[in-house]
Amino acid sequence: MSYDFDQVIDRWNTAASKWDSLASRFGRTDVLPMWVADMDFPSPSAVQEALMRRVQHGVYGYTIKSQAYVDSIVSWMQRRHKWTIAPEAIVPAPGVVPALSVIVQAFTEPGEGVLIQPPVYHPFKRTIASWNRTVIENPLVERNGRYEINFADLEEKARQAKIMFLCSPHNPVGRVWTEDELRRVGEICLRHDVLVVADEIHADLVFAPHRHIPFASLDPSFAARSITCAAPSKTFNLAGLNTAYIIAEDGDLRRKYQTASARAAMAELNVFGVEAMIAAYNHGENWLDDLLHYLAGNLDFMESFLQQNVPEVRMFRPEGTYLVWLDFRALGLSPKELDQFLIEEARLGLNEGHLFGREGEGFQRMNIACPRALLEQGLQQLAGAIKARRKG
Structure with a gap:
């Protein structure tokens, strides 16, 4: 793979909707944003170079x-x-x-x-x-x-x-x-x-x-x-x-x-x-092929992690998109309780399933188009919160 998708880029204070609207969207700023469908990866270098030429x-x-x-x-x-x-x-x-x-x-x-x-x-x-x-x-x-x-x-x-x-x-x-x-x-x-x-x-x-x-x-x-x-x-x-x-x-x-x-x-x-x-x-086709390979790796990692650590959460592995549909119904929480649990206890900012219709109640959508370190952080936070709930 010739592109470094593992690089974590700081997006705070760039007016990024995904990161800089956490207070208004989730009521707090210490949640890890894995919601709106944009990626935490830079666009291909060919795109950046074309934009710089146009700027000049x-x-x-x-x-x-x-x-x-x-x-x-x-x-x-x-x-x-x-x-x-x-x-x-x-x-x-x-x-x-x-x-x-x-x-x-x-x-x-x-x-x-x-x-x-x-x-x-x-x-x-x-x-x-x-x-x-x-x-x-x-x-x-x-x-x-x-x-x-x-x-x-x-x-x-x-x-x-x-x-x-x-x-x-x-x-x-x-x-x-x-x-x-x-x-x-x-x-x-x-x-x-x-x-x-x-x-x-x-x-x-x-x-x-x-x-x-x-x-x-x-x-x-x-x-x-x-x-x-x-x-x-x-x-x-x-x-x-x-x-x-x-x-x-x-x-x-x-x-x-x-x-x-x-x-x-x-x-x-x-x-x-x-x-x-x-x-x-x-000029972006090779970048896209590498991206798809990396995202497939993220999905493999996530699937294995959930099976081993959070069996209560059922993952629908996507055939397309970088968005993962997660079934939390085994936790026995109402839609509002699930939203609060993820924000307040797991410190995760996901897309609430009920936004997608009543068929989405008990579900959440997670964006996995991010460096694996951020994905692992989010999954660890989720596992820790569910583990604490089990003990409680």
């Missing part, structure tokens, strides 16, 4: 969707995911959640239904509700330690929906949907004329032997009735640079999105985000 230019005016910008996305999708996309299908967005907000406004009317699959990324529900649309839930089902789609329920719920938010890979449960699963989703949505909005922001963070399959790549009919939301932000730790984009192969869908995006003043590009993305997609 000295003029930071408005920027455009350049040919280099488009080419980097087209090339990345082809190399990494075997997906051939037309350059004109790409439309910039300041972030995936802002893009979802634009999509809800563009393709639904107040009161109409948007389908989600809880426990799922909590801004989905917030975005739908904030525009007075109806949240329709198709809860995932856990079978033998793995979450699956309830297709019979999906068929029924799709009758009530205009849009489906498909989280692929799924956050927080870590599923990487198979081709068969994605095809079944697509066929159901086509039957009921439901627009599939695929949030594929974690697409690059998938562990072998699993493979991410872009939903729109499976069939021209799926591509014609879907919008894909993507970004290099999770992959290369660029979340603060507003580097997202949507891919809409159907011209009518794309134009409708662009009109709504312009109306919402969400069509501008970030001059540094553009440079960072181009560098990441063109």
Whole structure:
């Protein structure tokens, strides 16, 4: 491995949401933050060098969707995911959640239904509700330690929906949907004329032997009735640079999105985000391969540690993402008690499971994209707190 992911970098006092908002988020500053989905690793050196070159230019005016910008996305999708996309299908967005907000406004009317699959990324529900649309839930089902789609329920719920938010890979449960699963989703949505909005922001963070399959790549009919939301932000730790984009192969869908995006003043590009993305997609692949190897090692370490020291906590090993879904229900705590236990006794700042829907009650989401020393510290704190509880 040519990159040093073991290096611990001090992020305090850098206005990092993950570290510098602990008092407001958790009520104290002495918790180890393992919550919001950004990494405690520096971005690839190619990204840093590209940003420094742009800084040295000295003029930071408005920027455009350049040919280099488009080419980097087209090339990345082809190399990494075997997906051939037309350059004109790409439309910039300041972030995936802002893009979802634009999509809800563009393709639904107040009161109409948007389908989600809880426990799922909590801004989905917030975005739908904030525009007075109806949240329709198709809860995932856990079978033998793995979450699956309830297709019979999906068929029924799709009758009530205009849009489906498909989280692929799924956050927080870590599923990487198979081709068969994605095809079944697509066929159901086509039957009921439901627009599939695929949030594929974690697409690059998938562990072998699993493979991410872009939903729109499976069939021209799926591509014609879907919008894909993507970004290099999770992959290369660029979340603060507003580097997202949507891919809409159907011209009518794309134009409708662009009109709504312009109306919402969400069509501008970030001059540094553009440079960072181009560098990441063109020169960051080796770094990403090493990152995935390191994250897999973190997962191995965590799985072994929990089995040996904290058998009460059940870990759902993710097939994709660097987020681990943890089942604490064996502790017998209410959701509020579990939140307090982790903050006050384990001194850990995780994402509360109930944020992801009632199906997440008794669970927590842990971000393991950090140096192993920090992961070990967090796990030791958890083990110590549970051990003390056992004695008490």
